[in-house]
Structures are given as C-alpha cells and as structure tokens.
Amino acid sequence: MESAVRAAAPHALVDVVRDALAAGYGASAVRLHLADYGLTVLRPVGEPTDEPLSLDNSWEGRAFGSQEPLEQRPRHGGGVDHHLPVTVRGDRLGILTVRLPRDRSTPQTVAELKRVADLLGHEILVAERDTDLYRRARRVSRLTLAAEMQWELLPARACEAPEYAIGAQLEPAYAIHGDNFDWSADGKGLTLAVTNGMGEGIQAALLSNLAVKALRNARRAGIGVADQAALADQALYEQHRGALHVSTLLLHFDLATGRVEAVDAGSPQLWRRRGRTIERIDLEAQLPLGMFEESDYTAQKFEVRPGDRLLFASDGVYEAVSPRGGEAYGERALARAISSTGLLPAAMVPRAVLQELAQYRETEPADDALVVCLDWFGRAEDR
Numbered sequence: 001m002e003s004a005v006r007a008a009a010p011h012a013l014v015d016v017v018r019d020a021l022a023a024g025y026g027a028s029a030v031r032l033h034l035a036d037y038g039l040t041v042l043r044p045v046g047e048p049t050d051e052p053l054s055l056d057n058s059w060e061g062r063a064f065g066s067q068e069p070l071e072q073r074p075r076h077g078g079g080v081d082h083h084l085p086v087t088v089r090g091d092r093l094g095i096l097t098v099r100l101p102r103d104r105s106t107p108q109t110v111a112e113l114k115r116v117a118d119l120l121g122h123e124i125l126v127a128e129r130d131t132d133l134y135r136r137a138r139r140v141s142r143l144t145l146a147a148e149m150q151w152e153l154l155p156a157r158a159c160e161a162p163e164y165a166i167g168a169q170l171e172p173a174y175a176i177h178g179d180n181f182d183w184s185a186d187g188k189g190l191t192l193a194v195t196n197g198m199g200e201g202i203q204a205a206l207l208s209n210l211a212v213k214a215l216r217n218a219r220r221a222g223i224g225v226a227d228q229a230a231l232a233d234q235a236l237y238e239q240h241r242g243a244l245h246v247s248t249l250l251l252h253f254d255l256a257t258g259r260v261e262a263v264d265a266g267s268p269q270l271w272r273r274r275g276r277t278i279e280r281i282d283l284e285a286q287l288p289l290g291m292f293e294e295s296d297y298t299a300q301k302f303e304v305r306p307g308d309r310l311l312f313a314s315d316g317v318y319e320a321v322s323p324r325g326g327e328a329y330g331e332r333a334l335a336r337a338i339s340s341t342g343l344l345p346a347a348m349v350p351r352a353v354l355q356e357l358a359q360y361r362e363t364e365p366a367d368d369a370l371v372v373c374l375d376w377f378g379r380a381e382d383r
Contacts, residue, residue, distance in 0.1 A: 005119055010127035014046055017096075017120055025109065027098050028079055032086070032120070033060055034094035034137045037151065038173035039351045042094060045137045052140070059083055060095040065348065067092070069110055080105040084117040086124070090160030090167075092347055093121050140174070146205040147176045153212055155183055158347035163255045163379060164190060168372040169350035171358075172365060178204030178246075179314050179368035182212050184219060189254055191219055191228075194268040194312045194372055196247040203244075211236060211246040211289060225252045229263045229289060229297040236290025245290040249283075249312060253304065258378055261299040265289055268370075269318055269330065271338060273309040278335045281310075306378035311338055311349070316367035323362050333360050349373035 001020045008016040014032045021027035033042035033053055041052035042060050055061040063070040063083035072081040079099045086093045096117045100109065124134050143151065150170070158167045168181045178197030183190065193215055197208040214232035223231075229250055236246060247266020254260070262270075264283035271280050281302070287295045304310065318330025327333075333356070341352045350371035357369060 001116065002119055005123055008123075010129075010131040011133045013120060013123055013127060017116065021098055021113075021116070025098075025113075026101050026104055028101075029081075029097070029099040031097045032094060033097070034086075034134060035064065035092060036138050036140045036173075037143070037147075038140065038171070039157075039169060041140060043137050043140070045094075045134065060097060064092060064095055067345075069114060071105065071110075074099075078102060082110060082113055084110075084113055086117045086121040088118075088121040088125060089156075090158045090165060090347060091156040092158060093124060096120060142174070144175045144201070146201050147174055149202075149205040149209060150176045150180060153180060153182075153209055155181075159183060159185075160347075161185060161190075161255075163377055164253070165346040165375045165377070166192070166372065167345070167347035167350050168370070169354055171354050171369045176368050177201060178208050179316065179370040180208045180212055181312075181370060181372050182215065184216075185255075188256070189252055191225065191252045192250075192312075192372070192374065194249045194314070194370065196267055196314050196368075196370070198244050198246070207236075207240075207244050207246060210239060211248065215248075215250070224299060225250045225261050225263050226297045226299040229265055229286075230295065233265075233287075233289045233291075233295050233297070234293075237293050240290055242291055242293070245288040247288045247315075252299075253376075256379060258304045258306075258376065258382070260302050260304055262302070263297050263299055265297065267315045269313050271311045271313065271334065273311070273338055273342065274305065274307070278338050304376040304378075306376060306382055308376045309338070309342075309346075309349075310374040310376070311353075312370075312372040312374075313353075314368060314370040316365060316369035317353075317357060317371060319367070320357060320361045320365070320369070322360055329357060329360055333357075346373045346375040 004016050018030035032045040043052045044050040053060050059072045060083050067085045070083045082098045084096045086096050170176045177200045180195045182193045197204045214235040218228040218231040249268040250263040252261045265286045266288040320329040337353045337356045341349045353371045
C-alpha cells in the first residue's frame with residue numbers, strides 16, 4: 001500500500017488508498033475530510049456534492065479534536081465507520097473515514113489504518129507542490145489575495161517535538177493582512193517569530209513577506225536572534241526607507257536547558273502560565289524592524305520550565321475592545337481565556353482563544369488577530 005500511495009499521481013491519493021483498502025480490508029467506503037483555514041468545518045476531498053462537517057458536532061469532528069480513532073456504527077446498513085486523524089508532526093490536517101465489515105473491525109486493523117492515515121498525511125504535504133486539490137478543499141470561501149500570500153508563507157498550524165508543542169491560528173482566516181508566525185527547529189534549538197506588518201491588504205502582505213523571508217535568510221546563516229533582527233531591519237529599511245516597518249517578537253529556545261534569548265521589536269505580547277500563575281512577560285521594548293537605518297538589537301534572556309505554557313498575541317487580540325464596557329481584551333479577559341483553555345493541547349488553544357475573543361468583541365474585527373501557543377515539556381530527564 002505504501003508503494004502504491006507513493007507512486008500515485010498527486011491528485012489521486014484518496015482514490016489509490018480507497019482501492020487498496022477495498023482490496024486488502026474489504027472497505028466499502030473511504031472518505032477524506034480536511035479542516036478549513038478557519039478551523040470551523042471539515043470539507044470533503046474529491047466529493048463536491050458532500051456537505052462540510054462541523055468540527056464540534058460530528059463524529060469526524062470529535063476524532064479531530066481528540067486525535068484518537070473513533071468507531072461509529074451507521075444506523076442503516078452494515079459495517080463500522082472508523083474515523084482516523086490525519087496528522088503530520090502535530091499539524092492536524094483532517095480525518096480519514098473507512099467503512100469496514102464488522103468482522104474486520106479489530107484492534108489490529110485499526111492500528112494498521114492509523115498507519116495508513118499517517119502515510120496519507122505525509123503524502124498530501126508532498127503532493128501539494130504539484131496540485132491545488134487539497135488547498136481548494138480547505139476553503140469555505142475564496143481567500144483574498146493578501147490572505148493567499150500569507151497562508152503560503154506560514155510553516156503549518158501546529159508542530160510537535162519531544163521538548164515542545166506549538167499551535168497557531170490567524171483570523172479572519174480568509175482576509176488576513178499583515179500578521180504572521182514562523183518557526184524552525186533542529187536538534188539543539190527552536191526559533192520562533194511572531195510578526196505584525198503595517199498597513200492592509202497587498203501592501204501589508206508584501207511587507208510581511210519581505211520581513212519573514214529576511215528573518216529566514218538570516219536564521220539559515222546560523223547567527224543569533226539579535227543579528228537576525230538586525231539583518232532583517234536592514235533589508236526592510238533599504239526597501240522602504242523607514243516609511244513602513246514590522247513589529248516582531250523573535251525568540252530562540254535551547255532545547256537542552258530551556259534558556260531563551262528574545263528580541264522584542266514591536267507590538268506582539270508574550271504571556272506565561274506557570275502552574276496557576278498567569279502573567280505577561282514584559283521584555284525590553286526595541287525598535288520595530290525597518291523603522292531606522294542600522295538599528296542595534298540586544299537579546300534578553302529568561303528560562304522556561306517543564307510545564308510552562310507561553311501564549312503570543314498580536315495587537316488585534318489584546319487591543320480588541322468590548323462594545324459594552326469599553327475595556328480592552330488584554331486587560332483581564334485574555335488572562336481568563338488562557339486559564340479556561342488550560343486543559344486543551346497547544347494545537348487547539350489558539351482557536352479556542354480566538355472564539356472567546358469573537359464573543360467578547362461582538363463585532364467584525366478591525367484588525368488581524370494572531371494567537372500562538374507553545375507548551376514547553378523540556379528534555380525527559382528534566383520533567
């Protein structure tokens with residue numbers, strides 16, 4: 001089956017899996033649903049007549065949330081539906097549903113189907129280089145051009161490693177402008193960047209694109225976060241001469257020790273939950289990238305401990321105002337949201353916080369809203 005899937009045409013992955021499961025396991029139906037950009041529904045792949053499924057009120061949605069296989073016995077007809085999460089290194093893509101005869105629905109078979117779902121997830125990421133089928137399936141409506149540019153720039157919505165787990169989400173998902181996040185890790189460290197570009201629409205997307213690519217270029221040169229910020233600052237100033245700038249929070253985590261080097265160059269905020277204590281981490285404010293020529297940046301240092309949860313929020317989150325009391329979300333409501341989502345995994349926290357923000361705001365957003373959550377586990381010997 002693995003050989004057949006890897007040899008399949010990029011647009012035909014589901015068809016090849018369907019044929020292989022029918023031949024090898026007697027599967028009578030195989031369906032793939034992918035989560036949309038806004039994490040509101042699961043949309044079918046290759047079945048344009050099928051309706052999207054709720055992430056909250058469907059069997060597939062429950063399997064997506066729990067990240068565990070679920071069995072469902074249809075009311076009509078025989079067989080058992082197995083709903084299997086399709087996830088790649090913590091990035092939740094969707095759900096593979098396989099209907100098997102009841103006598104074939106054994107624990108061993110479910111374990112083998114989980115491997116099929118994992119294989120399918122990895123192959124989808126490779127196939128997206130050559131087909132738009134899976135990206136189209138993720139869209140409830142058309143993306144603006146600015147949003148298209150931003151989504152193409154993002155690494156993923158989640159990532160997991162033994163030392164940490166990350167989740168991130170942007171809203172409004174189909175019309176985002178200048179907010180962005182990026183991360184990269186190797187065996188020694190994790191680098192995380194949260195950016196917020198000036199302006200709206202294409203201008204903001206182009207500005208963020210330049211900033212993120214400049215930061216990546218500097219990061220891949222193997223230099224520290226302070227020098228990364230300085231080189232990105234020069235690239236932005238050379239292009240816009242200070243007329244446009246990008247607020248950035250840039251951090252590097254040492255995986256072995258939990259030591260963090262941070263450059264706070266603008267508006268994104270950093271909050272920490274440690275045990276029952278929730279507090280904002282105030283870093284030394286430095287100049288946004290591109291504001292002045294040849295700005296110098298200094299990295300501050302702090303430590304994270306196993307069990308810490310860090311939450312990063314853009315100004316579209318903490319500056320959102322309630323129409324009732326006129327109080328900004330970041331004054332007290334954000335701390336309550338961090339507390340209320342304490343039992344959720346990092347991948348699901350940003351969506352939950354943004355849902356609470358929407359209820360607090362009660363109106364259409366005036367700015368992008370970005371939330372990134374990082375759970376720190378540390379090395380096994382330190383837990």
